[in-house]
Amino acid sequence: MKYRLTPALFKQTESVLAQVLRFEHPADAVLSRYFRENRQLGHADRAFVAETVFAFLRxxxxxxxACSAQPDHRQRVLATLILARxxxxxxxxxxxKSSEKEWLAALPTFDxxxxxxALRCDLPDWLxxxxxxxxxxxxxxxxxQALSRPAPLDLRTNILHGTREDVLRKLAEAGFSAVPGQLSPLAVRLRGKPALARQxxxxxxxxxxxxEGSQLLGLLLEAKRGEMVTDFCAGAGGKTLLIGAQMRNTGRLYAFDVSEKRLSKLKPRLARSGLSNVHPVRIEHERDSRVKRLSGKMDRVLVDAPCSGLGTVRRNPDLKWRQEARDIDELRAKQAAILAAAASLVRPGGRLVYATCSLLEEENGAVVADFLAQHPEFFPLSAAEILARQGIVLPGEPLPGESLRLRPDVHDTDGFFAAVLERRT
Structure with missing residues (x-):
């Protein structure tokens, strides 16, 4: 330990955990709000609270x-500190308290x-x-086990500004410990979780x-100079920026999303990137008239569909507990509708990539299979062959079928799925 835990800080940790376990908001949002409201907490205290809460959620x-039959938040925090931290x-x-000493002494031997x-795996029964x-x-x-470990911190090199080797050299000069990514030729993996916002x-x-896995999704698009491309569910634009750089800042890249708040997060990233070929567009829904006007005109379309996000549990462990089986069924209908709408944009000979950050086949291969059954003008391409053309070979067994499936226990990335489809006519 680097500092002494006080009763006051312990009580605050209990309070934050209680708020998180209501599952009314994402855990990181609850923590951010709490820290804004309690600015007297120092860096070490904030780190203790956040790490303890996330360790419990994992x-x-x-x-x-390991607690009593009806554990309270105090027991949850104590068990987390002993068994998880x-x-x-x-x-x-x-x-x-004196009444807790016997229980605490026995905790390390809990089997x-x-x-x-499901309990051993720290998963809800349905999942x-x-x-x-x-x-x-x-x-x-x-x-x-892999989902219960914290995720590493990965960076993507902006190829408009330089090479990965340039980035690694500059990071080393700045005192960071960094290594090249194992999969993406653009990836850099940092050791630890250093602050980057002012670097x-x-x-x-x-x-x-x-x-790094998210980077591979963008690379599957193989966007070229001068093309017309759409990132259909752009969000804050991580993949949009990668695609724009692939296009060497030429052509026209549309970033669609239904959330103005998410798109607003793209703007400062876009300014830093140096890209001028990106056009953010907020749409009302997948059938928006601004989507229909581009029907059949796109060379490439990426659909990073709304999903359960269960592939990102290393970063967002509360996702395991905030969802139920019925949520997946509702998502599948939404995914099918979005994929069909995005497909309408693709010109004959164009490419469509359907991707999620889910581990569940219901959101992945099943959605694609249903789509292909209803759209015979599309046929699947091999994700492995597309990546191999870019010098990317995934470890382990060959890819099952043509789709890309990434798992944290196999590839040390978040969990991702991607299917690459081409339009014939």
């Missing part, structure tokens, strides 16, 4: 199993072996069952924060 079910009961002197599989049917028990265990490389647009 291992919620097994940690609660490696603290000793001696580290908690001044915080623990999860006899827990039901465990769906993953089990899809992958099998051994793979689900490996996947769940010259970030302010100049030489780098952007983007998971």
């Amino acid at each position: 291992r919620r079910r097994s940690l609660e199993a 490696g603290w000793r009961s001696d580290d908690l002197n001044g915080v623990i 999860t072996a006899n827990l039901p599989p 465990y069952e769906r993953l089990l049917a899809q992958y099998g028990e051994a793979e689900v265990v490996a996947l769940a 010259p490389l970030f302010l100049s647009g030489d780098i952007e924060v983007q998971d």
Whole structure:
């Protein structure tokens, strides 16, 4: 420990955890609001609160199993510190009560072996069952373990400004420990989680924060100079910026999204990037007239569809607990509608990439299979071959079928799916 935990800070951690567990808002948003309202908390105190809350969310079910039958937030925090963060009961002197000492002393020997599989994997029952049917028990265990670890910090090189080697050299000169990504030729992986917001490389647009797996989704589009391209669900524009750089700042790149708030986050990133070929457009829905006006005109369209986000659980562990099985069924209908609308933009001979950050086949291959059955003018391309043309070879077994499937336990990226489709006529 680098500092002594006070009863006041412990109480604040309990309070934040209670707010997070209402699941009314994403955990990171709850923490951000709490820190804004409690500016007296120093950097170390904020880090303690955030790391403890996220550690609990990652291992919620097994940690609660180590508590009483009806655990309170105090027990949850104590169990997290001992079992998930490696603290000793001696580290908690001044915080623990005499009535808790016996329980705390026994905590390090708590054995999860006899827990039901979903609890051992720290997954809700419905999600465990769906993953089990899809992958099998051994793979689900490996996947769940990977999802319970924090994600690394990946950067993407802006090729309009320089090479990855330039970025690595400048990061080293600035005192950062960084290595090349293992998959994307644009990726740099930082050791630790250093602050970047005020770093010259970030302010100049030489780098952007983007998971290495997410970078591969953009590379599957293979956007070229002078083309007409649409990022159909652009959000804050991480993939938009990659695609614009692929196009070497030529042609025309539309960034569609239904959320003005998300698109507003693209604007400062766009300014840093040096791109002038990007046109952000807020649409009301996938059938918006601004979409219809571009029907059949696009060379390439990326659909990073709204999804459960379960592939990003390393970064957002509360996603496991904020969703239910019925939410996936509702999402699938939305995904199908968005994919069909995006497909209408693609010209004959053009390319359509459907992607999610989900691990569930219902949101991935099943959506694509239904689409292909209704749209015989499209046919699938091999994602492996497209990546190989760019010097990217994924480790492990060959890709199942033509689609890209990334998993944190296999590729050390977030979980992603992508299918590449080409329009014949």
